[in-house]
Amino acid sequence: MTQKAEFDQRVKQALDNPQLRRNFRVTMDGLMEKRDKAFPDKAFLEELRTIGANIRANALARQPELLEQLEANCTRNGIQVHWAETIEQANRIVLDIMERHHATRMIKGKSMVSEEMQMNHFLEAKGKSCVESDLGEYIIQLDNEAPSHIIAPAIHKSKQEVARLFKAKHPDIPYSEDIDTLTRSARQILRRKFHDAEIGLSGVNFAVAETGTLCLVENEGNGRLCTTVPPVHIAVTGIEKVVEKLADVPPLLKLLTRSATGQHITTYFNMISSPRKPGERDGPKEVHLVLLDNQRSRIYGDSELFDSLRCIRCGACMNHCPVYTRIGGHAYGPPIPGPIGSVIEPQKFGLENFGVLATASTLCGACGEACPVRIPLPKLLHRLRYEQVREDRTGATIGQGSQRSGKEALIWKLWSWIHATPLVYRSATRLASLFRNRIPNRIGPWSQVRTTPRIAPKSLHQLAREEGFKHE
């Protein structure tokens, strides 16, 4: 099946599920409202967005040197730094650390990069157990699913669905649809997992080059448990998450939490700067940082697509996207859904696999308007549309030109000729007006939900002439 056919199938499944559509509509409306309320002063918001965009742009402009500085400072702090060019290498690094410690049990905090790596599947195939400790991630892991939103991974499930799932997977727990009771049950189950795990894994929100500090934003406290209880902590992140200095963090954090969930601050904000030091009573004995490239350097090489790397993973673009609201995260396919996913994932996994996502947007601009670091998302989606149909394959995007079809290209050539040749255009519209009643009133999928527009008896060209408007 082509990527388009697969995407259409997933879309249809989502659209035909009224419960799913309600869940997304209600949640996205709520998140949009919360973000709006978190920024009551719009001038302040715009100023903060500019600051955030500049911090991220600056960090990217100096990325190679900042990464070196990050490595040096982390190493000085006792954090072991690993570089992975590919997903396979990153997974192998994590596995090696586990094997060195004869570890079989991992407890995980939320990490989209580990989703990108499909790390759980990789490690499970090697006989390792990986338990998700973020409540949403835990729920979808029970159901063998992927996250449908980067901030709220189980948002596609209703509480009734979660209650049924808990009952099925943990028959000894009494059935309840009460959210607090469900949360308490999960917490009790996870406590034991935290205790038993030999390895704790987390993502990274900002990696500070100046100090070698890993910042982790979370609400549930599970992230802190993952990074402090097990004897070994592994942090995985994409190389683009590096920022220059500690002073860059507060504005980004302000933007991140307010854009994501409308919170002024989160319950937890962890700054990890070293493993346990002599005399300290808690904390892991080892901390590892895995820095993943996976095509990011390639994206980095293009002066326009480069902006996709500015993302701070707040999810505001998906919350505000009318397409995401209709189809939900799973329909997209790759780990990161929504507008930023449609921009980043085809670049990481190839236009031949996910290029269709760039076309699944009306370019309405809601995402670009919501982005706290001013990523020009519509412009980038537009660029990828060009990349996938362009004839000359001189650019660096993977899968360039892969979606070009001879038939479509011919249609656009014909269209171009008609509209670039005034005489042809005028004859064509005159013919269309003359034979307007012969034109079929059903035109494909358009007329399944709409009446077909009728060609006017006289074109504006004709009317303007008749009404005495001058030509030149």
Next chain:
Amino acid sequence: MSLTKQYPGKPEKVYFFGTCLIDLLYPQAGLAGMQLIRREGVQVIFPQDQTCCGQPAWNAGYREQAEAVVLNQIRCFPEEYPVVVPSGSCAGMLRNQYPELFRDKPEAQQVERFSKRIFELTEFLVHVLKIELKDLGQPTKVALHASCSARREMDVAGEHEALLQQLENVQLVEQVRKAECCGFGGTFAVKHPDISAAMVADKAQAITDTGADQLVSGDCGCLMNITGHMEHQGVGPKGQHIASFLWERTHDPKS
């Protein structure tokens, strides 16, 4: 409405760019736009060689095919008069996307000069002509759908509203999620018909729920999509381009 925009004084002559959708399907909207400007004492020139702004190919990724069409349009408007466009979407293409398309090309400067002369119709009526409308119509309730390009790319949703608010007998009613896209998106509606259908159904419902007698928009693409859906379902108010609506309510046929 943005306060930072700068506008020229009232010119003697303007060019009118009719758009291909209006030319073929909604010519009365284009004519009304030209009549509104002419009534203010400005001569309106409608170059006969104009066709389409090139947006369909540009948005589909066929940049080379768009280029040829764009160059043909630019040739049609040689004098330094303002170019008025009765569509947020096409105006956005002419003003913002043309310079993008020709960024690294020899024509870049020429294209940029042209793009600076582009005005969306309602912004031109409000800021350049400072038009004052006298409502001759019956009391009516109107829902406005400002297209995404009018709202975000051109930032003229406020100008649409300001014009409607000048009309004494018109009550402007607000739909829920008024800033949400109607699901047209040019080729999007054809490439992803199921998602588009879900979006337009919600938009049509929101507009119908206002109880408006009439839907007004500054973009015929959205109108074709939304009213097409409402007609198909047999519910909802009738739709009209804002230029036709303004002209009909302020024009005395006997004068």
